[in-house]
Amino acid sequence: xxxxxxxxxxxxxxxxxxxxxxxxxxxxxxxxxxxxxxxx
Numbered sequence: 001x002x003x004x005x006x007x008x009x010x011x012x013x014x015x016x017x018x019x020x021x022x023x024x025x026x027x028x029x030x031x032x033x034x035x036x037x038x039x040x
Contacts, residue, residue, distance in 0.1 A: 007034040 008028040012020045027035040 002039040003036050004039050005034055005036045008032065 006026055006028065008023060008031055011031055012023050026037070
């Protein structure tokens with residue numbers, strides 16, 4: 001399968017809890033962190 005690289009470019013401060021949970025589940029923690037996931 002194809003792979004996608006995801007990078008966090010903006011802070012999750014002032015975001016809804018659902019958005020914060022999504023970012024955490026994608027494996028992103030700090031601004032500039034990136035993760036490579038399989039495209040589904």
